[in-house]
Amino acid sequence: GETICNAIIAMIESELYGLIVVDSITALIPNDDLEKDFDDPTRIGGHARLVGNLGKKLTYLTERHNTSAILINQFRIGAGSIPNTFVKTPTGGHGLRYYAHYRLEFRRINGASGKILNQDKEVIGGKTEVKILKSRYGKSGEDVTVEMPVLFEDQKSDTFVEFINRAKAKNYELIKEVGQKGKKKFQYITEDGEVIESQDPIEFIDLLKSTPAPEKR
Numbered sequence: 001g002e003t004i005c006n007a008i009i010a011m012i013e014s015e016l017y018g019l020i021v022v023d024s025i026t027a028l029i030p031n032d033d034l035e036k037d038f039d040d041p042t043r044i045g046g047h048a049r050l051v052g053n054l055g056k057k058l059t060y061l062t063e064r065h066n067t068s069a070i071l072i073n074q075f076r077i078g079a080g081s082i083p084n085t086f087v088k089t090p091t092g093g094h095g096l097r098y099y100a101h102y103r104l105e106f107r108r109i110n111g112a113s114g115k116i117l118n119q120d121k122e123v124i125g126g127k128t129e130v131k132i133l134k135s136r137y138g139k140s141g142e143d144v145t146v147e148m149p150v151l152f153e154d155q156k157s158d159t160f161v162e163f164i165n166r167a168k169a170k171n172y173e174l175i176k177e178v179g180q181k182g183k184k185k186f187q188y189i190t191e192d193g194e195v196i197e198s199q200d201p202i203e204f205i206d207l208l209k210s211t212p213a214p215e216k217r
Contacts, residue, residue, distance in 0.1 A: 001028035001047075005054045012058075012067045025051055025073040026091045048093025055099035071096065103134035109147070116149055119202050125151035190214065 005028065011017050022028075030046040058069050073090045080087045090096070097103065108114065109127040116125035132144040177184045178197070186204040187197040191214050198204040 001030045001050050004028055005050065008054070008069070009057060009061065012061045012065050012069070015065050015067070017067060019068050019070070021070045021072065023072045025071055025096070028054070028092070045093070047091065048095060051092035052095025052099075055095045059099045059101075071100070097134070100134065101136040102132070105131045105133050107131070116151065119200075124153055125149055 004022075008020060008022060011020055028047070028050060030050050032043060032046050036043070058071075061067070062069050073092065073096070075088045075090055077086050077088055079085070107129045109129055114127045115123050116127065118124045126149075128148055128150050130146050130148055176187045178187045179185050179199075183199070185197045185199045186201060187195060188204075188208060188211075189195055190211065196204075196207050196211060198207060
């Protein structure tokens with residue numbers, strides 16, 4: 001862990017990198033934990049101290065050297081203060097919660113609704129729900145949740161996902177979903193009143209590509 005932290009600091013100070021991703025905080029194991037025997041007395045908090053110290057330095061150095069650092073972490077289930085209760089907490093203590101500029105919680109959407117399929121009905125991605133836990137700059141991010149696609153490979157559907165998500169954004173109704181649940185169609189009405197619709201998202205995008213761009217919108 002100490003070796004990786006020193007490497008991260010050196011990369012930032014070199015100013016050769018604009019973005020550094022650490023995957024993951026859980027893997028930054030302190031040297032003391034690696035070298036101690038299993039029958040040695042437990043030394044509590046070594047991982048938390050290491051990660052907290054890294055957070056302090058990153059807060060200062062990333063701004064000074066104009067570098068962004070993304071730290072990926074996992075949750076673990078631990079025993080709660082009340083018997084027979086459990087709490088979900090990120091590894092590495094509470095230091096990063098304080099020092100981080102932003103905190104995002106990613107949750108995979110399970111079931112059929114969370115799958116992204118191609119034309120052959122093969123799973124090429126999944127949907128993920130992202131909740132903003134902290135936003136140091138700008139508006140408070142509490143209770144702000146967004147849904148985003150995670151594609152496993154590059155397919156035509158990535159164009160569809162990006163375009164439809166933008167077109168269906170708040171107060172923007174060029175693209176609509178019409179019909180009953182399970183039989184919905186994507187629909188676009190041109191300036192001349194022509195209705196372009198399809199239940200297949202890939203086909204719908206191909207139809208839009210061949211449609212002249214509107215002059216007034």
